Amino acid sequence: MSTTTDAPRTSDSVNPPAAPARRRSTVWIAIAAVLLLVGGIGAALAAAGEWSQRDELDPESAGPDGTRALVEVLRDHGVEVRVVRDRRAAADALATGPATLVIPDTPALSDDGLLTVTRAAADLVMIDPRSRALDLLSSGAEPAGVAPPGVVQPGCDLPDAVRSGGIEPGAVYLTADDDAVACYPSGDGHGLLVGEVDGRRIVAVDGTVLFTNERLADDGNAALAVNLIGRHPLVVWYQPGPGDTDLTDTDPTLGDLTPPWVSPVIVLLLVAGVAAGVWRGRRFGPLVAERLPVIVRASETTEGRARLYAQSRDALHAADQLRLGALERIGRLLGLGPAASAPEISDAAAGRTGIDRGEARRILIDDIPANDADLVSLSLRLRHLEDAVHAAVRPERNPR
Structure with missing residues (x-):
């Protein structure tokens, strides 16, 4: 039996989101680069077409209306x-x-x-x-x-x-x-x-x-x-250019009619709106456990964290928490020490219950839920596996 420093933490074996996250980031970066490239080419072509066509009767225009x-x-x-x-x-x-x-x-x-x-x-x-x-x-x-x-x-x-x-x-x-x-x-x-x-x-x-x-x-x-x-x-x-005029426009513009402080205020509001959008539109990061200043019932803490998981739509992190609890309880039932790793607990549970090792490993380590439905299915499979281990270890008692 190999020894690890942590109890059945699955941060290395159960929580493999780094590579998928990097892949997703790479895909989005590639999509953004392609869109920018296509937009730049389109703008260049549009500018070239506008330059070649110019205005009607323009002697340097090769467009249909040029001369x-x-x-x-x-x-x-x-x-x-x-x-x-x-x-x-x-x-x-x-x-x-x-x-x-x-x-x-x-x-x-x-x-x-x-x-x-x-x-x-x-x-x-x-x-x-x-x-x-x-x-x-x-x-x-x-x-x-x-x-x-x-x-x-x-x-x-x-x-x-x-x-x-x-x-x-x-x-x-x-x-x-x-x-x-x-x-x-x-x-x-x-x-x-x-x-x-x-x-x-x-x-x-x-x-x-x-x-x-x-x-x-x-x-x-x-x-x-x-x-x-x-x-x-x-x-x-x-062919008169746009600035070739001797007419004077005496009509006041909208800028002339508004007070001088209006333009800076509009710019400030736009900047504030962009900042608010960036602030409120950021993605939730991983949850951080911290010591609570008061004693809170475990059920309230569990329910509060569950709401946070649901709000952040972080099914993978919630699955990790369920697996950590299941691995800890199964390890105690099987008499494994706190240094037992997640693969060791999975193999021991499969050997004791007769479940296929690959299936046990998928339940406790490998399967990654993509949505809430997958998370609910995984929680039920964890519950059934834990009940099977409990029944195999203590057959004379009813599980929980």
């Missing part, structure tokens, strides 16, 4: 295209020589800002004109709705439109300028207006349905775009 294809076509025809994203860069580019200015809708510019940025252009092509831009830059033009589906022939003698052939226009416009050339009639309006103001040509056309990457190859769209925009060796494509 990068048109820029490349112009460059293939020997036209230099400079993409600028602020008013100062646009003015500097236009100052180098005669150039065509391509401009989309510019809601972030004031009337004076729009007039200033377009003043130096030899030709002006508005590819997404709205009411304000038409009123400021052309002679009496205004929107007239949207053309119905279907290809429309030029219906005018403008060489650029005649060479391009039919297109399927989007928005159509009205003009009160008798000198302006109106092409692609549809209803009361026309899909293309070409006029002259202060010695420069002003073009109004809906590029959102004609010049985008998705629609450029349709009908005569590409030819019309090159004919209208490529009249000069330099094209300045002005």
Whole structure:
């Protein structure tokens, strides 16, 4: 019989949760790492897609609504295209020589800002004109709705439109300028207006349905775009950036209307909420036995600890306590000393009762309950084994 220093403590033989706990921790760490990796890849792909597509009519966007294809076509025809994203860069580019200015809708510019940025252009092509831009830059033009589906022939003698052939226009416009050339009639309006103001040509056309990457190859769209925009060796494509504005917002923000102490208090409350979540969300650790300051009945102590086990859902620790008690009582019944180990007590109990040694070892040492039902089943098996040992040792007495 081997000797151990402790009585039938099963911390080494009965309580093997360290390896499963480590395995569970490793699994959760691996899952978290995979989720972070997948999230990072998804964010990178989303950011790359957003960067490549950009905004509608952006000359550097390869998305369906961008106009990068048109820029490349112009460059293939020997036209230099400079993409600028602020008013100062646009003015500097236009100052180098005669150039065509391509401009989309510019809601972030004031009337004076729009007039200033377009003043130096030899030709002006508005590819997404709205009411304000038409009123400021052309002679009496205004929107007239949207053309119905279907290809429309030029219906005018403008060489650029005649060479391009039919297109399927989007928005159509009205003009009160008798000198302006109106092409692609549809209803009361026309899909293309070409006029002259202060010695420069002003073009109004809906590029959102004609010049985008998705629609450029349709009908005569590409030819019309090159004919209208490529009249000069330099094209300045002005695509306003988010910070390029001369408008001043005088409306107070929510931060201006709230007292200065509100933001720090909100941050403090958020930090307190996170701290409370971490505090209350921690996992219960192992129970620690301590000396009680008063004498408490054993039944109350047992019931209180049982409630703690149930609250922490620690079925394994509760099973260890049941096994410790059963091993101690069985060891006394079999006359084993306090130095007897759990395997020795298990083998002795099996030999005395005739129970299979493997079954006795599973009951007293090996089986690990996964839930409350397994714990109840284990407690009944321990009770039956202890009763069997008691009956084998003292057959003349009724067990307990």
